[in-house]
Amino acid sequence: MIATILPLIGRRLVMSVLILLIVSLLLFLVLHVLPVDPAAMSLPPTATIADIEAMRREMGLDLPLPQQYLIWLSHVIHADFGNSIHFRRSVLSLVGETLPATIELAVLSMIIAAALGIVGGLVMFHVRGSRKEPIADLGSIMLLSIPEFLWALFFILIFGVALQALPFTGRLDPQFRLPQGTGFLLFDALAAGRLDIFWSAFKHMILPCFSLGIAFSPAIMRVLRSSLIDVYQEDYIHLARLRGLSERRILIRHALKNAILPTLSLMGVQFGILFGGTLLVEVIFSYPGLGNLMVDAVRNADLPIIQAVGLAYCVVVLIINTVVDSLYLVLNPKLRVR
Amino acid sequence: MMRRWPAWLRSGRVLIGLTVVSAILFCAIFAPVLAPHDPNEQNLISTFVPPIWAKGGDVAYLLGTDSLGRDVLSRLIYGARVAMLVAVFASLGAMAIGAVLAYIAGYFGGRTDAVIGRAVDVWMSFPPVVLSLILMVGLGVGLRNVVLAIILVDWTRFCRVMRSEVLVVARKDYVAAARLLGFSHWRTIVREIVPASLPLLITLISLEMGIAVIVEAILSFVGMSVSAETPAWGQMIADARQYIYDSPWGLIIPILAIFLAVFGFNILGDGLRRTLDVRLTETQRA
Numbered sequence: 100m101i102a103t104i105l106p107l108i109g110r111r112l113v114m115s116v117l118i119l120l121i122v123s124l125l126l127f128l129v130l131h132v133l134p135v136d137p138a139a140m141s142l143p144p145t146a147t148i149a150d151i152e153a154m155r156r157e158m159g160l161d162l163p164l165p166q167q168y169l170i171w172l173s174h175v176i177h178a179d180f181g182n183s184i185h186f187r188r189s190v191l192s193l194v195g196e197t198l199p200a201t202i203e204l205a206v207l208s209m210i211i212a213a214a215l216g217i218v219g220g221l222v223m224f225h226v227r228g229s230r231k232e233p234i235a236d237l238g239s240i241m242l243l244s245i246p247e248f249l250w251a252l253f254f255i256l257i258f259g260v261a262l263q264a265l266p267f268t269g270r271l272d273p274q275f276r277l278p279q280g281t282g283f284l285l286f287d288a289l290a291a292g293r294l295d296i297f298w299s300a301f302k303h304m305i306l307p308c309f310s311l312g313i314a315f316s317p318a319i320m321r322v323l324r325s326s327l328i329d330v331y332q333e334d335y336i337h338l339a340r341l342r343g344l345s346e347r348r349i350l351i352r353h354a355l356k357n358a359i360l361p362t363l364s365l366m367g368v369q370f371g372i373l374f375g376g377t378l379l380v381e382v383i384f385s386y387p388g389l390g391n392l393m394v395d396a397v398r399n400a401d402l403p404i405i406q407a408v409g410l411a412y413c414v415v416v417l418i419i420n421t422v423v424d425s426l427y428l429v430l431n432p433k434l435r436v437r
Numbered sequence: 438m439m440r441r442w443p444a445w446l447r448s449g450r451v452l453i454g455l456t457v458v459s460a461i462l463f464c465a466i467f468a469p470v471l472a473p474h475d476p477n478e479q480n481l482i483s484t485f486v487p488p489i490w491a492k493g494g495d496v497a498y499l500l501g502t503d504s505l506g507r508d509v510l511s512r513l514i515y516g517a518r519v520a521m522l523v524a525v526f527a528s529l530g531a532m533a534i535g536a537v538l539a540y541i542a543g544y545f546g547g548r549t550d551a552v553i554g555r556a557v558d559v560w561m562s563f564p565p566v567v568l569s570l571i572l573m574v575g576l577g578v579g580l581r582n583v584v585l586a587i588i589l590v591d592w593t594r595f596c597r598v599m600r601s602e603v604l605v606v607a608r609k610d611y612v613a614a615a616r617l618l619g620f621s622h623w624r625t626i627v628r629e630i631v632p633a634s635l636p637l638l639i640t641l642i643s644l645e646m647g648i649a650v651i652v653e654a655i656l657s658f659v660g661m662s663v664s665a666e667t668p669a670w671g672q673m674i675a676d677a678r679q680y681i682y683d684s685p686w687g688l689i690i691p692i693l694a695i696f697l698a699v700f701g702f703n704i705l706g707d708g709l710r711r712t713l714d715v716r717l718t719e720t721q722r723a
């Protein structure tokens with residue numbers, strides 16, 4: 100089995116690297132048509148024209164575009180993303196500090212989305228053909244119509260402002276300091292044995308994670324429901340019923356096992372979109388992740404950060420896609436024969 | 438009378454969707470007539486007036502006023518203009534690019550298909566929100582650029598879905614028959630394949646309009662959409678968020694507007710999908 104899967108995964112990886120190269124080129128081109136001058140921006144306002152010219156030469160901005168791209172690319176390959184114009188710090192360290200926060204947020208949100216989606220899909224499948232079906236269906240379309248940032252604002256209004264039950268800014272209560280470590284706060288807090296920090300971080304994650312989780316669950320519900328309906332048309336379900344298996348066993352052992360595959364591949368696509376969706380949720384909850392860094396950079400026209408963060412988003416999405424595809428190959432024997 | 442209406446007009450979902458969307462469209466078109474105030478007129482004496490049903494409401498400001506004393510109802514009505522303009526033009530533009538590429542890829546197959554498929558892969562490796570933000574940085578703010586950014590991000594949605602549809606249709610016998618009769622490629626696509634995939638295309642446009650409304654709201658929320666003088670729903674939310682304790686209604690009202698618009702497009706799309714798609718099985722139709 101492994102022998103048949105590995106070359107497919109390998110091909111997928113090569114593809115990802117190629118995609119990343121094209122993405123980096125596109126990013127470079129889009130951001131170089133900008134009407135701002137990074138050299139002038141990185142100097143104090145008292146700088147003379149000659150200073151700016153010198154800076155332009157130093158930053159390589161006087162070279163032709165293809166050459167600039169190659170220089171940038173070779174720096175990127177050596178993990179050198181340059182310095183932020185606005186923060187005056189290394190872009191790599193800025194991205195390194197914020198990326199774990201965003202990954203933590205995205206993974207927890209995806210778990211919530213998957214749990215809600217699977218439960219919701221089973222409920223929608225259960226009520227099929229009954230009088231409750233139109234209600235469940237309408238409900239899922241309504242859920243589908245509320246994007247994550249509206250949930251975020253809604254939750255802040257209810258749980259933050261009206262009930263004052265949960266915090267809605269940042270990652271920690273102000274009396275705590277970020278523990279040193281991986282940057283994955285929940286993990287670091289546990290590793291340091293600080294349950295108080297863990298609890299504070301956990302409370303801060305509830306609203307952002309549920310905003311994303313609920314927003315991304317209805318699509319999973321609907322796909323699971325329709326693939327369950329498809330699977331139930333198959334002969335082996337009838338056969339299982341003839342063998343006298345209980346409905347619960349048929350659902351869990353036979354139907355769900357097959358119906359989960361399309362759902363899984365949807366979840367892979369969803370996770371990529373969810374990862375981008377964290378951007379606005381982070382801004383709304385003042386959560387110090389990639390999204391907030393990106394929006395700050397956009398407002399300050401901080402090109403090195405925009406390029407690096409854009410690339411970071413792509414790398415994560417490509418990794419997710421590759422993992423999901425590989426998982427799909429492992430789980431679905433039908434795809435192994437090529 | 439009802440009998441003679443086409444099936445899609447008898448679907449409850451389509452009717453609900455059409456009603457909601459037409460109501461918003463009506464507001465957008467007749468905004469200058471409907472809005473009781475100038476949306477940008479500030480009245481610094483009466484800021485944070487609550488809506489009429491809350492304590493302290495004022496008949497002059499049915500939905501209250503914001504932090505600068507601007508009439509929320511008028512801003513909401515004018516905001517519908519941006520939302521609808523973006524919804525219509527961005528979805529049509531995205532459809533034009535995505536569908537044309539999908540027809541070419543699905544019909545010709547082979548290397549053409551592979552190239553277009555790779556282009557879609559590259560695009561899909563960018564989360565849509567991030568890509569649209571980066572494009573807005575490159576293009577600069579303004580209504581035309583918002584539409585352009587959404588088109589450049591979302592053509593892949595059409596391309597991906599339509600391509601697999603075209604692949605199925607292009608293998609049908611009647612398409613082969615058309616080719617044997619000596620139809621040109623162009624004529625085969627336009628006369629045989631496009632009509633067969635039209636239901637899906639219409640459904641996708643409706644869903645894309647909802648997505649465009651959301652993306653515009655996101656961009657205007659972070660201040661990267663239309664310029665600040667043009668009222669937009671996302672902008673109203675961003676303003677109101679700073680005064681969440683002073684006036685929660687200022688936040689709730691534009692949230693509801695966005696929800697209603699997206700819900701209208703989604704339920705319309707869902708209704709159209711069910712009534713127009715002949716290949717859906719009976720169980721899914723139920």
